Amino acid sequence: MAKIPEQLKQILDELGLAPQDATWEVRPNTGVFAVTHKALERVAAHKKITFEPPVMIEASAESKTVVMLVTGRMGDQVEWSIGEATPYNNKNGYPFAMAEKRAKDRVILKLINVAGDVYSEEEADDFKASRPQLAAAPQPAPEPAAEEPERSPWETWANSAMNKIKKLASEEGGASKLTGWLSGNMKDLKGLKDADQQLFELLRAYYDEQYEKANTGERT
Numbered sequence: 001m002a003k004i005p006e007q008l009k010q011i012l013d014e015l016g017l018a019p020q021d022a023t024w025e026v027r028p029n030t031g032v033f034a035v036t037h038k039a040l041e042r043v044a045a046h047k048k049i050t051f052e053p054p055v056m057i058e059a060s061a062e063s064k065t066v067v068m069l070v071t072g073r074m075g076d077q078v079e080w081s082i083g084e085a086t087p088y089n090n091k092n093g094y095p096f097a098m099a100e101k102r103a104k105d106r107v108i109l110k111l112i113n114v115a116g117d118v119y120s121e122e123e124a125d126d127f128k129a130s131r132p133q134l135a136a137a138p139q140p141a142p143e144p145a146a147e148e149p150e151r152s153p154w155e156t157w158a159n160s161a162m163n164k165i166k167k168l169a170s171e172e173g174g175a176s177k178l179t180g181w182l183s184g185n186m187k188d189l190k191g192l193k194d195a196d197q198q199l200f201e202l203l204r205a206y207y208d209e210q211y212e213k214a215n216t217g218e219r220t
Contacts, residue, residue, distance in 0.1 A: 002031040004118065005117050007114055008023070008118055011043055011047070011112060014046065015039075015043070017042070022035055022038075023035045023118070024131050024132055026119070031117065032117065032118075032119070033118045033119070034118070034120070035109075035118050035119070035120060035121065036121050037120055037121055040108045040109070040120060043112065044104070047074050047112065048075075049072050049073065049107075049111055050072065050073050051072045051104060052070070052072075054083075056068050059096070063087070064085070064090070064093075065085070066083075066085045066095040066096050066099040067083070067085075067086075067099065068082070068084075069082055069083075070083060070103035070107055071107070072104070072107035074111040079110040079111050081106035081110060082103060083099040083103025083104070083106065084099055084102065091213065092212040093212070093215060093216065098122065101120070101122045102120065102122050102123065105122055152195075154192050154199060155196075155199065157192065158192060158196075158200075158202075158203050161188075162203065164181065165178065168181055169214040170214075174210075174214030174215075175211060175214040175215040178211050178214060182207070189203075
């Protein structure tokens with residue numbers, strides 16, 4: 001089984017992050033890994049990476065095309081990279097934010113010397129879709145075997161919620177229906193967050209992903 005680069009593993013260890021929670025192999029046995037944007041933000045703070053104001057190369061809200069150059073520093077080391085978000089490589093409605101995420105994440109990976117072996121999850125929708133826990137989330141869970149522990153009530157509720165989110169996202173007007181679902185389930189969502197923070201974060205990420213698809217007209 002392929003392992004993440006030692007430089008990244010060491011930093012994740014320093015942050016108290018388990019590699020399996022922050023990274024995953026994009027395709028089995030390729031040695032190419034993706035890492036979460038949230039983890040890279042923590043890496044940047046831990047390593048005291050600073051960024052200069054971005055240089056806008058192209059910025060069009062009308063055509064949803066944004067290209068920017070970002071420069072970052074870690075001590076005496078300086079790296080720069082381009083971040084781009086266009087209709088052909090970005091499906092969400094926030095091209096400026098996505099271009100910034102991609103540029104900064106690329107710079108961080110360069111500064112810690114793992115670029116080319118590790119990519120940000122923001123590089124492509126396929127990277128996020130390949131994440132094991134997200135890829136498994138929409139599938140109805142099988143009935144547990146007799147010897148397996150019974151699901152907690154919150155696990156059952158979260159699984160049902162994911163199925164409902166997927167169904168609403170696939171319908172006409174899915175974005176509006178998802179917003180209504182969210183408003184009507186705030187109490188249960190707070191209860192889930194209090195009971196199981198990790199499961200809540202997984203459900204929130206899945207909701208955001210499905211909302212973005214529905215909001216851009218993509219049907220799952």
